[in-house]
Amino acid sequence: MKIFFILGALFCALAVALGAFGSHGLEGKLSAKMIEVYKTGVQYHMYHALGILAVGFLAMKIGTPSSLVWSGWLMVIGIILFSGSLYILSTTGITKLGMITPLGGVAFIVGWVLFIVAAVKHM
Template sequence: MIASNVKPLRSALICGALFALLAVMAGAFGAHGLRGVLGERGLEVFQTAVTYQMYHSLALILVALLPVAGLSRHLLGIASGFFVGGIVLFSGSLYLLVLTDIRWVGPVTPVGGIAFMVGWILVAISGFRR
């Protein structure tokens, strides 16, 4: 039986792997399917979304493994939630901005960036609290 404080970290590992897969797919789509469709600036924004998605997908996998080093499972579980939220809000809003005419999502992007920052702060704090 898995302890309840391990489940969020298992979920972080699974989400990290799936978000990384989606980032690779999005990157390939951007490189091959969007050339000639989007302008240079649109491709740059799309690539930014892919890059941040991949970084934070790897962060989710890292967070799932850090308890082995004795770091706080509780804080890492919360950090993983912020990383997932950041991917959805930051990268997701950039994808929507570039691929659609939906402009109201623009203000959502910085909220996703803040979620990323909070996640990293929690990872750092978990290093101090065992």
């Protein structure tokens, strides 16, 4: 599906921009611990942006079974919830957002499991 190529590439570009911002714009403004939290958000953001691209490539090969479509959307949701909550937590100190982070992690895990299901069932 074209949407996963577009979203994957956009999320990759955004991860690079946010990583650069973290390295240059936040240096000296956040504690070492919060810089690490921010970096974790960027790393998982990029990994799953690449995962979204992988969904697009697999869709070209096998079509769009619902497991694959859900895989892509769960990776999108995971980036928003997991990485987004870490970005906000690290830059604002709002700790209540830490409750959202695991939901994003679960979305990532389920997304990868569904990716495996789609590949095994349809390749």
